[in-house]
Amino acid sequence: MMREIDTDVCVVGGGPAGLVLALLMLRSGARVTVVECARAHQRVVRGEILQPGAMELLDALDVLAGARARGAHEHHRFLVIEGERVLLEADYRLLPAPYDHLLSVVRPHLLDELLARCRRSPGFRYLPGRRAGALLRREGRIAGVIAEGPPGRCAVRARVVVGADGRFSRIRRLAGIGAGRADAFAQDVLWCTLVTPPEEPPVRDVRVYRTGGGPVLVYGSWPNRIQIGWTLPHRRYGHIAALGLDHVKERLVRAVPRYATLIRDQIRTTADLGVLDVFSARAERWVADGLVLIGDAAHTHSPIGAQGINLAVQDAVVLHPLLARALAEGDTSAERLAEFERRRGPDIAAVMRMQTLQSRAILSQGAFTTRVRPRLARALRRTPLYRKILQRMAYGNPSIRIADAGVCGRT
Numbered sequence: 001m002m003r004e005i006d007t008d009v010c011v012v013g014g015g016p017a018g019l020v021l022a023l024l025m026l027r028s029g030a031r032v033t034v035v036e037c038a039r040a041h042q043r044v045v046r047g048e049i050l051q052p053g054a055m056e057l058l059d060a061l062d063v064l065a066g067a068r069a070r071g072a073h074e075h076h077r078f079l080v081i082e083g084e085r086v087l088l089e090a091d092y093r094l095l096p097a098p099y100d101h102l103l104s105v106v107r108p109h110l111l112d113e114l115l116a117r118c119r120r121s122p123g124f125r126y127l128p129g130r131r132a133g134a135l136l137r138r139e140g141r142i143a144g145v146i147a148e149g150p151p152g153r154c155a156v157r158a159r160v161v162v163g164a165d166g167r168f169s170r171i172r173r174l175a176g177i178g179a180g181r182a183d184a185f186a187q188d189v190l191w192c193t194l195v196t197p198p199e200e201p202p203v204r205d206v207r208v209y210r211t212g213g214g215p216v217l218v219y220g221s222w223p224n225r226i227q228i229g230w231t232l233p234h235r236r237y238g239h240i241a242a243l244g245l246d247h248v249k250e251r252l253v254r255a256v257p258r259y260a261t262l263i264r265d266q267i268r269t270t271a272d273l274g275v276l277d278v279f280s281a282r283a284e285r286w287v288a289d290g291l292v293l294i295g296d297a298a299h300t301h302s303p304i305g306a307q308g309i310n311l312a313v314q315d316a317v318v319l320h321p322l323l324a325r326a327l328a329e330g331d332t333s334a335e336r337l338a339e340f341e342r343r344r345g346p347d348i349a350a351v352m353r354m355q356t357l358q359s360r361a362i363l364s365q366g367a368f369t370t371r372v373r374p375r376l377a378r379a380l381r382r383t384p385l386y387r388k389i390l391q392r393m394a395y396g397n398p399s400i401r402i403a404d405a406g407v408c409g410r411t
C-alpha cells in the first residue's frame, strides 16, 4: 500500500538549497517534507568551498559553527598559477572578519548539521532513499510528488512543491521546463581525492594551475586530503582515457608535478577518478502553478569561482518570505511565485557574467595574460576597486538577509 503524506511544502532534494529552505519554512510554522534520493552514506559530492556570503547566512541560521566543528579548512586566497608564477590572486584576508577566508567543509558535515536543525521542528519529515519520479496534479496545478525507493512508495501531497534537486533536475523536466543549458560552457571535469601524508604542509589556498592541457583546480579538504579537478573541453576525456589509465595519470602529473607521488600511488583504477559533465544553464522559467525551482535546478553554474553553494543558500533565503506570504494568503500560483525569479534573476545573471570573465581570465593566453596582467593585478590590489571585486566574488548580492520568521497559514 502506498503511504500518503500531507504537508505544506514538499522540497525535492536535500542539498544546500533544499535544506536551508526547509529550515526557514519550518521556522515560519510550515509543515515541510524533504524527499532525498540518497541515503546518508551514499552522498558523494565534490563541491565544498563556501564563500563568505554563504558562511554569513549559515552562521545566522546557527548552522556554521556546528559544521565547522565537525571538520573544515580555511583558505586565504584564490590563486591562478602558471609554473611558479602567480598570474591572478584574490586575497580574502582583505575582507572584514570574521568572513575573511574561504572555507572547505565536507558536504555531509554541512548537510547533517542542517538536518539536525530541521529535525527539532515537529512539522519536519525527511524521506531519504526515495526519488521523486512523478508529479501529482490537482485542477491543473502541481500538488505534490510520488517518491519511490527501497523504504517504500509515498505520495506526498503539498500546497507547494520546491524543486531543489540539482542540475539534472527531474522535477524541472516533469514540469516541462527546459534546462536552458549553455553548451558554450560545457566541460568535463576529471575529479580525484588524494590523501596527503602527515609531513606534507597543508594547502591553504584554492589554486588553479594553468597548463597546456586545461586548468587544474587543487585545494585542501578536511582532514588531510587534497581535491583535484582537471577541467577539459567537453568529451575530450574520452579520447585521453582511451590511451589508458597510466596515460591519464601522467597527464595529471605533468599538470601538477608537486603531487606526482600521490597521483602515481593512489590512483590505482579508473574507479579512483570521477568524470563530471559540467555546464552552466538557466532554466526557461523557475515557477509553475504550485512549483518553484531553486539552486542548481533553476540555474546551474560552472565550478569556476565556487559560486554554486552561495547562490543555492541565497535562493532559499530570498524565497522564504515570499513563499511564507504566498502560503499565508493561499496563493501559490505561477503568477504569485514569479516574484522570486524577478527578485533573484538579476543576481544570477550578474554572477554568470562574472564567471564568464573569470573563465576567460583563467583560459586566456599570450604576453598580456602572463606578463602585463599580473603586474596590473598587483597594482590594483591597493585600490578600492580590488576590494569591490573581491566583495562581489565573496557575496554576490551582499544585501540578502534572513527574514523574520513570519507565519504561514494553512488551508
Ligand SMILES: Cc1cc2nc3c(=O)[nH]c(=O)nc-3n(C[C@H](O)[C@H](O)[C@H](O)COP(=O)(O)OP(=O)(O)OC[C@H]3O[C@@H](n4cnc5c(N)ncnc54)[C@H](O)[C@@H]3O)c2cc1C
Pocket: 012, 013, 014, 015, 016, 017, 018, 035, 036, 037, 038, 046, 047, 048, 049, 050, 051, 130, 131, 132, 133, 164, 165, 166, 167, 169, 170, 171, 189, 191, 229, 276, 278, 294, 295, 296, 297, 301, 302, 303, 306, 307, 308, 309, 310, 312
Ligand atoms: C565538480 C564540481 C565542483 C563544484 N565545486 C563547488 C564549490 O567548491 N563551491 C560551490 O559553491 N559550488 C561548487 N559546485 C556547485 C555546487 O555543487 C552546486 O551549485 C550546489 O551543490 C547546488 O546546491 P543545490 O542544493 O541546488 O543542489 P545539489 O547540491 O545538487 O543537491 C540536490 C539534491 O537533490 C537530490 N536529488 C536529485 N534528484 C532527486 C530526485 N528526483 N528525488 C529526490 N532527490 C533528488 C540529490 O541527491 C541532491 O542531494 C561544484 C559543482 C561541480 C559539478
